[in-house]
Amino acid sequence: MTTLAEIVTPQPVHPGRARWIGFRTIVLREYQRIIRIWTQTVLPSAVTQALYFAIFGGLLGSRVGPMGGFGYMQYIAPGLIMMAVNINSYSNVVSSFYGAKWGKHVEELLVSPLPSWLIVSGYVTGGLVRGLLVGIAVTGVSLLFTNLHVHHPLIIAGAVLLTSMTFALGGFLNALFAKNFDQVSIIPTFVLTPLNYFGGVFYSVSLLPHWARAISYFNPILYMINAFRYGFLGVSDVSVGIAFAIMAGAAVALFIIAIVLMERGSGIRE
């Protein structure tokens, strides 16, 4: 049997490298969780979006006609991808972090020397990973139904990253405050899905009456979907610059709030 006397003390790790290792460990753990339960994390969105494409794009879309100068299927594809990305980024973090709270293994992180900002960043990156994996899967599904041409790849990348981060942070805050599993599912079901539907996934807000369009401009998801759609099609209902300012502002604000709450121990410390 090996004894402690045989331990060769390794060289101390530089604090910056130690933090990087800690961050990478959280992300890797999240990635392994996503892959381990891929039938719950990746597959459902791919199937759901395939149904959207088949019903809204294929059956109904042919009667709707072109929108924004593009075929209906082509028009809704970016919105459907973005909807899958934002809901999955949110769901991943809220379910994973709340699950860790519920199972008490969040304490593994809380007793470790990892600073709060790094724990938040690790979980957000986990949400980003799931958002991107689902986004790739849904993009693959969409290519079965329509062609996607890329108008501006950097805008696509920027929009998907900022949106995914923002929603992952939202999921993190939800998990901090959640006291049971009902409170984990309320916001995705009753807030995010309606905001996505009214955020221009299936239509251009230019088709709405003036009052409805005015209300739509208060919906942050409208800006995310339109910026993403602009990256593919080059058309948008809103200014892409303003959309990026809103996405970046939301991400920064939520990140700061998450760190402050973690430092205060809200929802995680007694």
Place this chain on the structure above:
Amino acid sequence: MNALSVRGLAKTYKNGVHALKGIDLEVEQGDFFALLGPNGAGKTTLIGIMTSLVTKSGGDVVVFGHDIDRQLEAAKACIGVVPQELNFNMFESPETIVVNQAGFYGIPRAEARRRAERYLKQLQLWDKRDKASRSLSGGMKRRLMIARALMHEPRLLILDEPTAGVDIEIRRSMWDFLRDINRRGTTIILTTHYLEEAETLCRNIAIIDGGRIVERDRMSSLLRRLHTETFVLNVSAPLAAAPRLQGYPVRLTDEQTLEVEVSNEQNLNDLFGRLSEHGIQVVSMRNKVNRLEEIFMRLVDKGVAA
């Protein structure tokens, strides 16, 4: 330098419960220290504050010179904790759990895998390294938490009832393991309800009750302060009544069992002589309760009475 210095530590929960009422405590480097107290005395709150799972209401905690208010990360890096309740992901394997824990402390993955093999082998979990943790027995789950706490090789190991629900054979092997790591320099703070465990393992002791430290001493000094011990004697023939023995309070608990109180000034030879005078033959004897348990009960009862 002390492993742990606690000054005026207080905790009041939101519901108004004063869990800690100004605790002062010092644990020397290299010590094997028992922190005992009845349920609800404040032990777990104290450990929670040391490990930053509970926020304190007042006072100071310094771990190996690192104040948790100013150098929390450095203080945390010195501590390994085995909590009372199971707190690992039941869906992950033991190896994944311990390797990830090392990662949270900044230990490179290759080194983490080496340590995982070492500690899982030492704690007889290596054969189960790939199984889902939920399939482990209760004793294995406890040992997994010890392996996890050791992955970053902490200078201070805090064990909150590590052997609860563990069978005697495993418990003894865990004692040997803990003695070994303590001998090699790791300071250990142990809370336990098995007072025999504390008496066997620990050199120093604090008893906490009602959020206050009611006793702090060397284990040996504390045990010497026990003025009387109660012995249970099994006798060879049935007795109708308890014999009257000069200077020894005696009680007959059943027809072949006597309980006798013996003070420090008395001796067992004298007791046996007096029993022989009454024609009583003693077949076997034992302490009614563990010595530490007797002191513990007296201190805690005194606290309740106060």
